[in-house]
Amino acid sequence: MKSVKKKSTIILFLLLLSIFGYSQFQSASQISVSISENAIINENDSKYEIELEFTNPSLLTLPAGKSEFFVFYDNEKVGKGDLESFTLYPISSISVKGTFTTDTNSDESKSVKISGIIKYDLLVTTIEIPFDYYPTKEQTRKFIQ
Numbered sequence: 001m002k003s004v005k006k007k008s009t010i011i012l013f014l015l016l017l018s019i020f021g022y023s024q025f026q027s028a029s030q031i032s033v034s035i036s037e038n039a040i041i042n043e044n045d046s047k048y049e050i051e052l053e054f055t056n057p058s059l060l061t062l063p064a065g066k067s068e069f070f071v072f073y074d075n076e077k078v079g080k081g082d083l084e085s086f087t088l089y090p091i092s093s094i095s096v097k098g099t100f101t102t103d104t105n106s107d108e109s110k111s112v113k114i115s116g117i118i119k120y121d122l123l124v125t126t127i128e129i130p131f132d133y134y135p136t137k138e139q140t141r142k143f144i145q
Contacts, residue, residue: 046102055093062088062120069116
């Protein structure tokens with residue numbers, strides 16, 4: 001009888017751990033991103049410095065390595081950049097600096113989108129979470145000066 005109770009306890013523990021893990025994975029996939037700052041570094045090279053703010057609604061600590069992102073302008077890729085490595089702590093926000101270079105000059109009538117995939121390295125797995133951010137019109141003007 002002790003063996004059955006022990007097995008039941010282990011199964012219940014694993015079930016609860018799985019449910020918790022799944023719920024935290026779902027929360028981690030809800031990470032939000034916004035632009036906190038951007039500035040031109042070098043006009044000749046169309047090189048920009050950007051600062052993105054990531055908000056983690058989950059209870060997981062998410063370390064991320066150097067990440068690549070892309071800038072889309074009217075659904076056309078016009079720039080590519082990198083973000084520094086960072087750790088996103090549970091239920092918190094962090095500002096991450098990066099740089100990107102644009103490939104083209106365009107007008108303000110089109111829409112800008114910043115897209116990327118952040119890879120968070122956990123103890124037993126890596127979670128890849130894509131993000132898309134659509135800057136405001138004021139932020140868009142800074143990208144296409």
